[in-house]
Amino acid sequence: MAQLALHGGPTTKSKPFPAWPHYDEREERALLSVLHSHNWWRGAGQQTAQFERDFAAAHGAKHGIACTNGTHALEICIAALGIGQGDEVIVPNFTFVATASAVLSSGALPVLVDVSPKTYCLNVSEVEAAITPQTRAIITVHMGGCVDQIEELAALAARHDIALIEDCAHAHGSEWQGRRVGVFGIAGTFSFQQSKSMTAGEGGIIIINDDDFECRARSAHDCGRLPGEYFYEHFGYGSNYRLSEWQGAILGVQLERLEEQSAQRHQNARLLDDLLGELDGITPQTLPEGCTRDGHYAYIFHVETSAFAGAEVKEIITALNAEGIPTQDSYPPLHRLAMFATDAYRQRLGPQQADGNHEFMNAPFPGTERGAYETIWIPQYALLGDTQDMEEIGLALQKIQRRSAELGK
Numbered sequence: 001m002a003q004l005a006l007h008g009g010p011t012t013k014s015k016p017f018p019a020w021p022h023y024d025e026r027e028e029r030a031l032l033s034v035l036h037s038h039n040w041w042r043g044a045g046q047q048t049a050q051f052e053r054d055f056a057a058a059h060g061a062k063h064g065i066a067c068t069n070g071t072h073a074l075e076i077c078i079a080a081l082g083i084g085q086g087d088e089v090i091v092p093n094f095t096f097v098a099t100a101s102a103v104l105s106s107g108a109l110p111v112l113v114d115v116s117p118k119t120y121c122l123n124v125s126e127v128e129a130a131i132t133p134q135t136r137a138i139i140t141v142h143m144g145g146c147v148d149q150i151e152e153l154a155a156l157a158a159r160h161d162i163a164l165i166e167d168c169a170h171a172h173g174s175e176w177q178g179r180r181v182g183v184f185g186i187a188g189t190f191s192f193q194q195s196k197s198m199t200a201g202e203g204g205i206i207i208i209n210d211d212d213f214e215c216r217a218r219s220a221h222d223c224g225r226l227p228g229e230y231f232y233e234h235f236g237y238g239s240n241y242r243l244s245e246w247q248g249a250i251l252g253v254q255l256e257r258l259e260e261q262s263a264q265r266h267q268n269a270r271l272l273d274d275l276l277g278e279l280d281g282i283t284p285q286t287l288p289e290g291c292t293r294d295g296h297y298a299y300i301f302h303v304e305t306s307a308f309a310g311a312e313v314k315e316i317i318t319a320l321n322a323e324g325i326p327t328q329d330s331y332p333p334l335h336r337l338a339m340f341a342t343d344a345y346r347q348r349l350g351p352q353q354a355d356g357n358h359e360f361m362n363a364p365f366p367g368t369e370r371g372a373y374e375t376i377w378i379p380q381y382a383l384l385g386d387t388q389d390m391e392e393i394g395l396a397l398q399k400i401q402r403r404s405a406e407l408g409k
């Protein structure tokens with residue numbers, strides 16, 4: 001077998017993966033139409049409003065509220081639920097910081113809970129054990145696009161009369177039992193930041209079925225206004241979270257590709273399950289039976305380092321990158337971020353909560369630690385490649401495994 005590319009050998013990858021983001025003359029036309037319309041903002045334009053309707057319909061939801069980004073989508077939901085100081089919101093410890101910082105933005109306490117060591121998503125038993133009289137909501141994250149126990153989580157939330165928000169930043173096109181995500185709780189939030197599976201560089205959307213909640217969320221996203229009312233009347237707390245027409249126009253076109261691209265990511269990921277599953281010490285993220293489509297913001301797999309001569313995960317990643325296989329970093333556990341480890345987060349809380357014990361911080365988080373430090377992530381755009389691209393990912397890992405004694409030298 002050839003030398004590792006890391007040590008001067010030929011790369012396993014023979015051709016580049018497709019570049020991201022995808023675009024063609026449809027995006028160009030959409031942008032020009034905004035330019036020529038003289039309506040560049042949400043207020044008078046039609047493109048963002050049309051995108052909201054189309055995205056919501058594509059997810060089986062009644063309403064869509066486009067907004068500035070996925071973090072703000074969560075903040076708007078928290079504000080519209082009236083969550084604030086003294087309240088608790090359950091979030092996974094294994095996620096991007098926004099899932100927790102959106103809770104802190106309101107002055108409420110994010111309660112960090114461990115995730116499943118197989119799917120890296122919240123599981124019902126851990127969540128149930130974390131519910132207290134102060135709990136107002138659960139935010140679940142479909143990690144990497146994977147949907148797990150979503151109906152059980154919705155039933156749990158309903159039993160306790162608390163809200164369930166789905167953070168779908170990774171899950172464009174993902175489905176549970178044939179239904180697209182985002183509609184199992186009070187709201188589903190999405191991000192359209194550059195790395196996401198649909199993008200306008202930045203952007204976000206909330207999908208909602210409940211009319212009252214939609215009205216409150218729409219108001220919160222537009223400075224506390226109410227549709228149809230005087231422009232300078234503001235009925236409650238809100239800020240300017242509106243999405244521009246440029247982004248709405250681009251996203252309308254990106255949405256046209258969602259079905260085909262998410263089906264392709266799902267299919268290529270199953271091929272990787274077979275190719276990588278054959279290798280010693282590699283365990284792909286579990287696809288739960290009910291997850292009929294995983295939109296795969298990333299392809300995540302666990303690495304048993306003993307099967308790689310004890311090399312560190314980051315050494316395997318460096319070798320993979322040298323072979324021409326892109327990766328993206330996993331998330332550190334939230335409780336280890338400086339914001340939580342140094343108690344900076346307490347500055348956002350009301351006096352009683354700020355002085356609390358927050359015992360949950362000291363729990364062991366085995367699922368989170370496994371996801372954070374022992375997994376490798378292949379980004380979504382690589383899953384838009386062809387069969388040869390998937391085979392080369394498998395071959396690169398095989399080569400690195402065979403020569404793993406040379407890593408770190």
Ligand SMILES: Cc1ncc(COP(=O)(O)O)c(C=O)c1O
Pocket residue numbers: 069070071072095096098099141167169170190191192193202203204
């Ligand atoms: C799980 C999760 N939630 C929320 C967000 C926030 O989205 P945005 O970057 O659009 O603010 C992200 C973005 O990376 C994310 O990965």
